[in-house]
Amino acid sequence: MKVVVVGGGLAGITAAVALAQGDADVTLLEAKPRLGGATMSFTRDDLVIDTGQHVFLRCCTAYRGLLDRLGMGAHAPLQPRFDVTVVSPQRRARLKRGRVPAPLHMLPALLRYPFLSYPERTRLSRAALGFRGLKLADPATDEQRLGDWLAARGQDERTRRTLWDLFFISTLNVPGDDGSLALAGKVAQTGLLGDADAADIGVPALSLGELHGAAAERLLGKLGATVRLNTKVAAIEAKGPNEFAVQIGRTAEGEDILSADAVVLAVPHEAAARLIPPGALPAETVDGWAGLGAAPIVNVHVIYDRKVMDVPFAAAVDSPVQWVFDRTRISGMHARGDDGQYLAISLSAADEYVDVPAAALREQFVPALAELFPAAREATVTEFFVTRERRATFRQVPGTARLRPQAATDLPGLTLAGSWTDTGWPDTMEGAVRSGLSAVIALREQADNEDAVSELTNEQVNTVDSVREVRS
Structure with a gap:
């Protein structure tokens, strides 16, 4: 046929x-x-640049199956346990799942999460239980706005910005409060509240x-x-x-x-x-x-003359930075004789940035990185450029x-x-x-x-x- x-x-x-x-x-x-x-690469000044900073989770079984069929499974390793460094201008924290069965696997990390007060942390269970009970196939679920639903379950502005946004802005590519409750519920039920290892993160080791x-x-x-x-x-x-x-x-x-x-x-x-x-x-x-519309993603690429970030990737709060990735090895930067470090900031739901000139983005994001990573304050930016995916996803x-x-x-x-x-x-x-x-x-x-x-x-x-x- x-x-x-x-x-x-x-x-x-x-x-x-x-x-x-x-x-x-x-x-x-x-x-x-x-x-x-939307997942391809190009070359720029002998660097290999990905069109976006794409990661996946252990629960992404179809995508992982495709990688295996392509013979690429070994080049997209998964974390042994969900582990994310969260940085702000004042402090850093680590969200790491425990060695206990679901749904308690994230409880110890959330109870120690320093960006929320103790009362705010105790109210997280109301949202978690609510997500577990959602009927995703019910059309009424998709008609609800995520932020309104979270607020009705005791999740205040601070909680939504410093915790829930870490997961939902990057997966739904709209401002966290504006997302479809059904799609957010899919992320929560499958990744955060499913099997204990469902949210373990995979980061490609190749372009x-x-x-x-x-x-x-x-x-x-x-x-x-x-x-x-x-x-x-x-x-x-x-x-x-x-x-x-x-x-x-x-x-x-x-x-x-x-x-x-x-x-x-x-x-x-x-x-x-x-x-x-x-x-x-x-x-x-x-x-x-x-x-369905379209929603943009903007990637801000910053190359330093030395190492400034000591983790492979990090999420940021209280900062315009959302997620930042170390792209040094994958880009082939050292192969061209450059001993510095290449960081890529991924900005989802990037309507406010998609038309901003690169020079203006540099004025905003180079100081923002210096606030998050003290070593960047003494480093020199050797290259700076921006890539824009104007229609990266539909508007979810x-x-x-x-x-x-x-x-x-x-x-x-x-x-x-x-x-x-x-x-x-x-x-x-x-x-x-x-x-x-x-x-x-x-x-x-x-x-x-x-x-x-x-x-x-x-x-x-x-x-x-x-x-x-x-x-x-």
């Missing part, structure tokens, strides 16, 4: 690999010059370009799939059930038309709305995707669950993938991989002959089944 996958991000990579492993004739089309989508894009291109080549980069799709025409014409933008030879028995449309929701053929979904459904606010489509469409042979689709997860790498698997499952369910689409491994099928269980 000939399948065209449109979009080479994590969702498209996942779908293409699963289909190729099932002996489908797969062609993966990507408009950019490399695979990886994202190597970890995802280059590895996927190698594997797909071995599986016999075709990967076409710098290839923008202009239109998708449905000629009949399981019969599609995929039009590539003009080339030197004119228009290029690919015939396919099935198409996986794995692009952002704005592009999907333009490309999806008539009859695939009701027009009002497709028009509704515009309501109340009311978006009803706008996120499932993988299957009304046209047999056409499915949707992307972290913006109805995965039950926030717009994350895990959500993207799950969406790719769901798209392949939907193709299999649509096909008259299931063997013609893909025979997924048991591990892959179980992962997709767990997506469905979110709604049960």
